Amino acid sequence: MRFLAPLVPLFFLFLFSHAQTGGTGIPPNESRTLGKPVPDVVLVDSEGNEFNLYSLKGKPVILSPIYTRCTSACPIITESLKKMVSSVKAEDVYILSLTFDPQDRVSDLKAFKEKHSLKGDNWKVVLVRDKSQLFKLLDAIDFRFATLPGRQFVHPNLIVFLDRDMVIRKYMYGVSFDRLEFSNALRMARGEIALPEKFRGHLFLVGMLGFVGTLLYTIVRITRLRYSKKAAA
Amino acid sequence: MDRAERNAIATAVALLLFFFVLIVYAAKGLRIDLPTCITDVEPFKEGRLIQHAKDRYELHVVAKMWLFDFNQGQTEIEIPAGSTVDIYLTSADVVHGMHINGTTVNLMAIPGTVNYARYKFTKPGVYHVVCHEFCGVGHQAMQAKIVVK
Incomplete structure (x- = not known):
């Protein structure tokens, strides 16, 4: 023996090396973002109300980067996120559908929110008021997208879990989510599993x-x- | 095993480990990113310079015999200093190379795929872009310019 x-040691190397699966475009480099806080930016929600991202401190946040004109991945991500949130009964979290299209307006957000019937105060469809700030936030989660003609974008399909201090805790990839993985990610965002x-x-x-x-x-x-x-x- | 042979093997292994550590240091310590090849999108046909914010650009470059199409046929673009540029590169015909002089951007343009690198132009000046992959009789004249003001 x-x-x-x-x-x-080789076994442990395989055990802890996470392979990234799914997604298109350029995936984020998690090793540079996990455990770091996102910047405080001014957001505008679908009703036109302005608020600071840090005003949501105190509850975990699920950040879902989308763009409202998306016809492929973003609507599916939003729907599966909706399904997950209701199935794991995540009432103590904020969910931000954040549009990364710099040309999106408040009316686009409102249309998106109505189209997916996103109800409740916890789920907000937001844009970042200042474009430079938008890219600061996107850089913080290392989200990169490529522009296609006709205001379409190539982008990785992911959601980001922030803890109550706006620190990045976990990424989940794909357009549909596994229930167990999702609830584990939520526990990480709540600070219940902090050891790893x-x-x-x-x-x-x-x-x-x-x-x-x-x-x-x-x-x-x-x-x-x-x-x-x-x-x- | 002969003593000299053993020494040679030991030296080779030590050198390998040394270079391995250097590679890790470049990736983790110096944060040097390798170009990312995107294979699951259809390559664009026309070069475009898209401004997202005042210091944020997206540059779609089509390399073809024998020019770099930066923005609808232009081979010279102007951007303000301090801009972060996402550079996407593809080729319309054969394999080309793209090196932005004075930067760490060094990409291959391969037909059918898109290559990607991000660079922040902090210093103002003229950055010459050259093709560094032999691509035909006009190869030595294949160049372009990025003016950072």
């Missing part, structure tokens, strides 16, 4: 050390085996 020892987050910054280092260690150990073992064979001969 001793020959299995070098495989242990503390180690996240060191994960890469641990994995790399494990890899290098395994490599060195294997080399040493092979050379020793050769030597002992030679000595026996």
Whole structure:
């Protein structure tokens, strides 16, 4: 069994390396955003009310970047998010459908909200009042999009979970969401599971050390085996 | 195993590890991003410079024999200093290269796919763009300009 020892670090490397699946366009680099706060920007909701993002502090926030003219992914994301929120009974969170199209207006937001019948004070369809601030917020979650003709965009399909201090805690990808994964992400945003987050910054280092260690150990073992064979001969 | 042979192997392994650490440092410490190839979108046909905010641009470049189409046929564009530009590059015919002199932007233009890099132009000046992949008889004349004011 001793020959299995070098495989242990390798196993941990596989266990903790998260493969990103799904989505189009350029996926965000999570290692640079997780655990960092988003900036305080001035938002405008579908009724035209202006408020600061930080005024929502105190409750976790689910940020869903969309654009209102979207005909493919965004409506599906919104619908599956609606389904998830009602199925896990997430009453203690704010949900922000944030339009990243710099040309979207309040009337577009209102139409989007009515089209998807998003009710309640917790769900807001918002735009960022200032365009420079919009890109500050998008950079904070590392959301990148490409413009197509006719005000269409290529963008990754994702939602972002912020905790009650507006710190980025979790990304979820795709247009439909797994219930268990969703409720786990919510628990992370609520601060109920915080342990893995503390180690996240060191994960890469641990994995790399494990890899290098395994490599060195294997080399040493092979050379020793050769030597002992030679000595026996 | 001969002593010299063992030393050679040890040196090779040490060098490999050293370069591995350097690569990791470039990605994690210096935050150097590799170009991202987007294969699941249909490449655009025409170059465009789109302004999203006062310091935020999106540049769609079509490389073709033998020019860079930056903005509807223009090979020279002007942007203010401090702008962050998302550069998307594709090719209309053969494989081209695109290097923006004085920056870390170095992309391949491959027909059928879109290549992507982000760069923030902080210093004002004229940035010459050259094709660095031999693409035919007009290759040496294939160049463009980004003027940062």
